[in-house]
Amino acid sequence: xxxxTQPDIHITVSEGASLELRCNYSYxxxxxxxxxxxxxxxxxxxxxxxxxxxxxxxxxxxxxxEFKRSQSSFNLRxxxxxxxxxxxxxxxxxxxxxxxxxxxxxxxxxxVML
Amino acid sequence: xxxxxxxxxRVICKSGTSVKIECRSLDFQATxxxxxxxFPKQSLMLMATSNEGSKATYEQGVEKDKFLINHAxxxxxxxxxxxxHPEDSSFYICSARSPGGNTEAFFGQGTRLTVV
Numbered sequence: 001x002x003x004x005t006q007p008d009i010h011i012t013v014s015e016g017a018s019l020e021l022r023c024n025y026s027y028x029x030x031x032x033x034x035x036x037x038x039x040x041x042x043x044x045x046x047x048x049x050x051x052x053x054x055x056x057x058x059x060x061x062x063x064x065x066e067f068k069r070s071q072s073s074f075n076l077r078x079x080x081x082x083x084x085x086x087x088x089x090x091x092x093x094x095x096x097x098x099x100x101x102x103x104x105x106x107x108x109x110x111x112v113m114l
Numbered sequence: 115x116x117x118x119x120x121x122x123x124r125v126i127c128k129s130g131t132s133v134k135i136e137c138r139s140l141d142f143q144a145t146x147x148x149x150x151x152x153f154p155k156q157s158l159m160l161m162a163t164s165n166e167g168s169k170a171t172y173e174q175g176v177e178k179d180k181f182l183i184n185h186a187x188x189x190x191x192x193x194x195x196x197x198x199h200p201e202d203s204s205f206y207i208c209s210a211r212s213p214g215g216n217t218e219a220f221f222g223q224g225t226r227l228t229v230v
Contacts, residue, residue, distance in 0.1 A: 032218070043120075043207060043223035044158075090157065100211040100219035101148055104158045 002027040006105035021076040023091030032094035033074040086112045120222030135193045137208035143188035144210035152205040164191045198229040
Protein backbone atom coordinates (compact mmCIF):
# COMPACT_ATOMS: atom_id res chain seq x y z
CA UNK A 1 0.00 0.00 0.00
CA UNK A 2 1.15 3.48 -0.68
CA UNK A 3 2.37 5.71 2.11
CA UNK A 4 3.77 9.18 2.59
CA THR A 5 6.43 10.28 5.04
CA GLN A 6 7.09 13.84 6.03
CA PRO A 7 10.14 13.56 8.28
CA ASP A 8 9.96 17.07 9.68
CA ILE A 9 7.12 17.74 12.09
CA HIS A 10 8.05 21.36 12.65
CA ILE A 11 10.34 23.74 10.76
CA THR A 12 11.23 27.31 11.60
CA VAL A 13 12.79 29.66 9.06
CA SER A 14 13.43 33.36 8.95
CA GLU A 15 11.45 35.50 6.59
CA GLY A 16 13.30 35.80 3.32
CA ALA A 17 15.17 32.55 3.80
CA SER A 18 14.77 29.60 1.49
CA LEU A 19 12.60 26.65 2.39
CA GLU A 20 12.56 22.97 1.62
CA LEU A 21 9.96 20.61 3.02
CA ARG A 22 10.66 16.95 2.60
CA CYS A 23 8.26 14.30 1.38
CA ASN A 24 8.99 10.65 0.65
CA TYR A 25 6.43 8.30 -0.77
CA SER A 26 6.09 4.59 -1.15
CA TYR A 27 4.35 3.37 -4.29
CA UNK A 28 5.38 0.86 -6.93
CA UNK A 29 4.29 2.72 -10.03
CA UNK A 30 4.40 6.38 -11.02
CA UNK A 31 2.48 8.18 -8.32
CA UNK A 32 0.12 11.11 -8.38
CA UNK A 33 1.64 13.55 -5.90
CA UNK A 34 0.27 16.67 -4.26
CA UNK A 35 1.24 19.39 -1.83
CA UNK A 36 -1.48 21.16 0.14
CA UNK A 37 -1.32 23.99 2.64
CA UNK A 38 -3.69 24.41 5.57
CA UNK A 39 -3.96 27.51 7.71
CA UNK A 40 -5.29 27.06 11.27
CA UNK A 41 -8.94 26.12 11.27
CA UNK A 42 -9.12 26.26 7.52
CA UNK A 43 -9.52 23.80 4.68
CA UNK A 44 -6.89 22.66 2.23
CA UNK A 45 -5.42 24.71 -0.56
CA UNK A 46 -3.66 22.92 -3.39
CA UNK A 47 -0.17 24.30 -3.96
CA UNK A 48 0.89 22.02 -6.79
CA UNK A 49 0.63 18.52 -8.17
CA UNK A 50 2.61 16.05 -10.22
CA UNK A 51 0.93 13.63 -12.57
CA UNK A 52 3.54 13.07 -15.28
CA UNK A 53 5.96 14.90 -17.53
CA UNK A 54 8.39 17.54 -16.32
CA UNK A 55 9.63 16.50 -12.90
CA UNK A 56 9.97 20.10 -11.71
CA UNK A 57 6.52 21.42 -10.98
CA UNK A 58 5.62 25.05 -10.43
CA UNK A 59 2.79 25.93 -8.12
CA UNK A 60 1.04 28.89 -6.62
CA UNK A 61 2.55 31.40 -4.21
CA UNK A 62 6.05 30.86 -5.59
CA UNK A 63 6.31 27.22 -4.55
CA UNK A 64 7.85 24.47 -6.62
CA UNK A 65 8.47 20.76 -6.12
CA GLU A 66 10.68 18.22 -7.78
CA PHE A 67 9.71 14.61 -8.35
CA LYS A 68 12.71 12.32 -7.98
CA ARG A 69 11.81 8.75 -8.75
CA SER A 70 15.22 7.40 -7.70
CA GLN A 71 14.77 8.88 -4.24
CA SER A 72 10.99 8.41 -4.01
CA SER A 73 10.80 12.04 -3.07
CA PHE A 74 8.68 15.06 -3.87
CA ASN A 75 10.20 17.90 -1.86
CA LEU A 76 8.58 21.31 -1.76
CA ARG A 77 10.74 24.41 -2.13
CA UNK A 78 10.43 28.15 -2.02
CA UNK A 79 13.37 30.50 -2.56
CA UNK A 80 12.20 33.23 -0.21
CA UNK A 81 9.65 32.64 2.52
CA UNK A 82 7.09 35.24 3.51
CA UNK A 83 5.53 35.55 6.97
CA UNK A 84 2.17 34.62 5.44
CA UNK A 85 3.55 31.20 4.48
CA UNK A 86 3.34 30.08 8.11
CA UNK A 87 0.91 27.14 8.05
CA UNK A 88 0.69 23.35 7.99
CA UNK A 89 1.88 21.66 4.82
CA UNK A 90 0.70 18.24 3.72
CA UNK A 91 2.16 15.99 1.08
CA UNK A 92 -0.23 13.44 -0.40
CA UNK A 93 -0.14 10.54 -2.83
CA UNK A 94 -3.01 9.06 -4.79
CA UNK A 95 -4.18 5.70 -3.45
CA UNK A 96 -3.89 2.69 -5.74
CA UNK A 97 -2.97 4.70 -8.77
CA UNK A 98 -5.84 7.15 -8.53
CA UNK A 99 -5.49 10.90 -8.55
CA UNK A 100 -8.52 11.56 -6.37
CA UNK A 101 -8.39 9.25 -3.33
CA UNK A 102 -5.45 10.43 -1.26
CA UNK A 103 -3.12 9.22 1.44
CA UNK A 104 -1.71 12.15 3.38
CA UNK A 105 1.54 12.56 5.21
CA UNK A 106 1.54 13.66 8.81
CA UNK A 107 2.23 17.24 7.90
CA UNK A 108 4.97 19.78 8.55
CA UNK A 109 4.22 22.91 10.53
CA UNK A 110 6.10 25.90 9.21
CA UNK A 111 6.87 28.79 11.49
CA VAL A 112 8.32 31.98 10.03
CA MET A 113 10.41 34.31 12.13
CA LEU A 114 10.23 37.98 11.36
CA UNK B 115 -14.41 26.34 -11.65
CA UNK B 116 -14.26 23.16 -9.53
CA UNK B 117 -15.75 24.59 -6.38
CA UNK B 118 -16.77 22.33 -3.53
CA UNK B 119 -18.84 23.73 -0.71
CA UNK B 120 -19.33 22.22 2.72
CA UNK B 121 -22.01 23.16 5.17
CA UNK B 122 -21.96 23.93 8.01
CA UNK B 123 -18.43 25.20 8.58
CA ARG B 124 -18.83 24.78 12.32
CA VAL B 125 -21.31 22.86 14.40
CA ILE B 126 -21.70 22.16 18.08
CA CYS B 127 -24.02 19.39 19.15
CA LYS B 128 -24.93 17.62 22.34
CA SER B 129 -23.70 14.15 23.06
CA GLY B 130 -26.13 11.53 21.78
CA THR B 131 -27.58 13.63 19.00
CA SER B 132 -26.94 13.30 15.27
CA VAL B 133 -25.49 15.90 12.97
CA LYS B 134 -25.50 16.10 9.19
CA ILE B 135 -22.74 17.62 7.08
CA GLU B 136 -23.31 18.49 3.44
CA CYS B 137 -20.79 18.46 0.63
CA ARG B 138 -21.80 20.06 -2.65
CA SER B 139 -20.05 20.40 -5.96
CA LEU B 140 -21.17 23.79 -7.21
CA ASP B 141 -20.03 23.89 -10.80
CA PHE B 142 -19.50 20.29 -11.80
CA GLN B 143 -21.10 16.90 -11.40
CA ALA B 144 -19.35 14.69 -8.90
CA THR B 145 -19.88 11.00 -9.34
CA UNK B 146 -17.43 10.32 -6.53
CA UNK B 147 -16.90 12.14 -3.27
CA UNK B 148 -14.54 11.38 -0.44
CA UNK B 149 -14.85 12.04 3.27
CA UNK B 150 -11.81 12.62 5.47
CA UNK B 151 -11.40 13.21 9.18
CA UNK B 152 -8.67 15.22 10.84
CA PHE B 153 -8.12 15.10 14.58
CA PRO B 154 -6.39 18.10 16.19
CA LYS B 155 -2.79 18.46 15.13
CA GLN B 156 -2.97 15.29 13.07
CA SER B 157 -3.17 14.39 9.42
CA LEU B 158 -6.21 13.72 7.30
CA MET B 159 -7.47 10.18 7.23
CA LEU B 160 -9.80 8.89 4.54
CA MET B 161 -13.05 7.65 6.04
CA ALA B 162 -15.06 6.61 3.04
CA THR B 163 -15.66 6.87 -0.67
CA SER B 164 -19.10 7.93 -1.77
CA ASN B 165 -20.40 7.04 -5.21
CA GLU B 166 -23.57 8.55 -6.57
CA GLY B 167 -26.45 6.13 -6.44
CA SER B 168 -24.64 3.36 -4.59
CA LYS B 169 -23.50 2.48 -1.12
CA ALA B 170 -20.43 4.13 0.26
CA THR B 171 -17.20 2.21 0.71
CA TYR B 172 -15.72 2.63 4.15
CA GLU B 173 -12.07 2.42 5.12
CA GLN B 174 -11.01 -0.18 7.62
CA GLY B 175 -11.86 0.81 11.16
CA VAL B 176 -14.58 3.31 10.25
CA GLU B 177 -17.99 2.43 11.64
CA LYS B 178 -20.47 2.58 8.79
CA ASP B 179 -23.46 2.62 11.14
CA LYS B 180 -22.08 5.61 12.96
CA PHE B 181 -21.01 7.61 9.93
CA LEU B 182 -23.87 7.42 7.47
CA ILE B 183 -23.06 8.61 3.97
CA ASN B 184 -25.62 9.37 1.32
CA HIS B 185 -24.81 10.43 -2.24
CA ALA B 186 -28.24 10.80 -3.75
CA UNK B 187 -27.39 13.25 -6.50
CA UNK B 188 -24.46 14.18 -8.69
CA UNK B 189 -23.83 17.34 -6.70
CA UNK B 190 -24.52 16.38 -3.10
CA UNK B 191 -23.13 13.94 -0.58
CA UNK B 192 -24.01 14.01 3.10
CA UNK B 193 -22.24 12.62 6.13
CA UNK B 194 -24.38 12.04 9.19
CA UNK B 195 -22.62 11.43 12.48
CA UNK B 196 -25.15 9.45 14.49
CA UNK B 197 -25.30 9.40 18.28
CA UNK B 198 -22.31 11.69 18.43
CA HIS B 199 -19.92 11.54 21.37
CA PRO B 200 -17.10 13.87 22.39
CA GLU B 201 -14.54 11.57 20.78
CA ASP B 202 -16.23 12.27 17.43
CA SER B 203 -15.21 15.90 17.71
CA SER B 204 -13.00 16.51 14.72
CA PHE B 205 -12.53 18.38 11.48
CA TYR B 206 -14.41 16.66 8.66
CA ILE B 207 -13.54 17.53 5.09
CA CYS B 208 -14.90 16.28 1.82
CA SER B 209 -13.54 16.22 -1.68
CA ALA B 210 -15.25 15.64 -5.00
CA ARG B 211 -14.14 14.56 -8.43
CA SER B 212 -15.81 14.87 -11.77
CA PRO B 213 -16.51 11.80 -13.91
CA GLY B 214 -14.27 10.62 -16.69
CA GLY B 215 -10.61 9.78 -16.53
CA ASN B 216 -8.29 9.75 -13.58
CA THR B 217 -8.81 13.26 -12.35
CA GLU B 218 -7.98 14.95 -9.10
CA ALA B 219 -10.56 15.74 -6.46
CA PHE B 220 -11.32 19.20 -5.13
CA PHE B 221 -11.69 19.86 -1.44
CA GLY B 222 -14.38 21.63 0.50
CA GLN B 223 -13.50 24.03 3.28
CA GLY B 224 -14.22 21.53 6.03
CA THR B 225 -16.57 21.28 9.00
CA ARG B 226 -15.46 21.63 12.59
CA LEU B 227 -17.63 19.36 14.74
CA THR B 228 -17.63 19.78 18.48
CA VAL B 229 -19.65 17.37 20.59
CA VAL B 230 -20.34 18.54 24.11
